[in-house]
Amino acid sequence: MKIHEYQAKEILAKYGVPIPRGEVANTPEEAAAVARQLFAQGASGVVVKAQIHAGGRGKGGGVKVAKSRDEAEQHVQKILGMQLVTHQTGPQGQKVRRLLVEETAQIDRELYLGIVLDRATGELVFMASQAGGMDIEEVAAKTPEAIFKERVDPAVGFGAWQARKLAFALGLKSTQINQAVAFFQSLYRATLETDASLVEINPFITTKDDKLFALDAKINFDDNALFRHPEIKALRDVDEEDPLEVEASKYSLNYIKLDGTIACMVNGAGLAMATMDIIQYAGGSPANFLDVGGGATQEQIEHAFEILLSDKNVKAIFINIFGGILRVDRLATGVVAAARNLNVQVPIVLRLEGTNVEEGRQILKDSGLNFQVGATMKEAADLVVKAASSR
Numbered sequence: 001m002k003i004h005e006y007q008a009k010e011i012l013a014k015y016g017v018p019i020p021r022g023e024v025a026n027t028p029e030e031a032a033a034v035a036r037q038l039f040a041q042g043a044s045g046v047v048v049k050a051q052i053h054a055g056g057r058g059k060g061g062g063v064k065v066a067k068s069r070d071e072a073e074q075h076v077q078k079i080l081g082m083q084l085v086t087h088q089t090g091p092q093g094q095k096v097r098r099l100l101v102e103e104t105a106q107i108d109r110e111l112y113l114g115i116v117l118d119r120a121t122g123e124l125v126f127m128a129s130q131a132g133g134m135d136i137e138e139v140a141a142k143t144p145e146a147i148f149k150e151r152v153d154p155a156v157g158f159g160a161w162q163a164r165k166l167a168f169a170l171g172l173k174s175t176q177i178n179q180a181v182a183f184f185q186s187l188y189r190a191t192l193e194t195d196a197s198l199v200e201i202n203p204f205i206t207t208k209d210d211k212l213f214a215l216d217a218k219i220n221f222d223d224n225a226l227f228r229h230p231e232i233k234a235l236r237d238v239d240e241e242d243p244l245e246v247e248a249s250k251y252s253l254n255y256i257k258l259d260g261t262i263a264c265m266v267n268g269a270g271l272a273m274a275t276m277d278i279i280q281y282a283g284g285s286p287a288n289f290l291d292v293g294g295g296a297t298q299e300q301i302e303h304a305f306e307i308l309l310s311d312k313n314v315k316a317i318f319i320n321i322f323g324g325i326l327r328v329d330r331l332a333t334g335v336v337a338a339a340r341n342l343n344v345q346v347p348i349v350l351r352l353e354g355t356n357v358e359e360g361r362q363i364l365k366d367s368g369l370n371f372q373v374g375a376t377m378k379e380a381a382d383l384v385v386k387a388a389s390s391r
Helices: 005-014 028-040 069-079 136-142 160-169 174-193 223-228 243-250 269-281 298-309 328-341 357-366 377-389
Strands: 022-025 046-050 063-066 099-103 107-118 123-129 147-152 196-207 212-214 218-221 254-257 262-266 288-291 316-323 348-354 371-373
Touching: 005 022, 005 174, 005 218, 022 028, 028 046, 028 069, 028 099, 046 069, 063 069, 069 099, 107 136, 107 174, 123 136, 123 160, 123 174, 136 147, 147 160, 160 174, 174 196, 174 212, 218 223, 243 254, 243 298, 262 269, 262 298, 262 377, 269 288, 269 316, 269 377, 288 298, 298 328, 316 328, 316 377, 328 348, 328 357, 348 357, 348 377, 357 371, 371 377
Parallel strands: 262 288, 262 316, 316 348, 348 371
Antiparallel strands: 022 099, 046 063, 046 099, 107 123, 107 196, 123 147, 196 212, 196 218, 254 288
């Protein structure tokens, strides 16, 4: 789960990570009031930042610096409500519904900090780089030696010696080392205690008076751990997510919308990936990733159909099921009921294997509906690509 920058900073501040003064605003009046308050408190300038779940906001015109109240209000009027297009939003962009208004800082250096979970080793990796303010992916690709890493043994934790090692690698001044150690350890503690899968500070800045701040912040959380953190789950902003993906999550369906024309319904993430690959191999393009899970009910299958059919690009549906926990006859019963209740008009191609597969095939045959069944994944993929191309 992703959250906004202002939410990430609020969480980090609770752990002692220093952040600039500022507040979130949902209306032009609220934003103007925050700007006025910051100037009254002695700020030399403010920055108006669009709050969307995407990077590259500055390049898209979603981050502006103001030296006066009037200038701040002009930026607020332009940014709030705009359709902000960045390299991460796609050409459709994302509507800006809220702003973060913060005081500007007297920046001396822009650096990078990040903590990410290495799933291969089961370890958190603390990363730091002197190339702050840049796309870290580009830095990693072109100059990987510019990224310093410290792996964290889960049995030991992140030691002060590791924090000092990173601080020296960043070339921080001697007067900043102790601050950096506290900063890095607070960042690690926030990552660990919130079950975050990614924490990124870019840029992590030093100021001309030798202070350290998280000028930007990004946190992603492990969805599987949200049951332990209801206060974090409450931060979810469904306006920033695809409506079909939000709908699917209500019924415990794992759905990701794609750009193709062939909808997929599969049980198991690995089989879903293989299904999308074989559709591509057969000359088609998948419209989604949809994993109904091992114990899908008839109700879930019917909702899955509703979600698939809500995508206007879908021209055919490919159901690829290997029956284990989810028996094939139960799946077939659910498919028949859904096709009738929803009056499905697009072609449906199935590939069925596993528990009670013969009973499942008989249910489809006795339904009187026009299902096509492939004996193998390749045969079924060819059938569904042909069906989609004929519409």
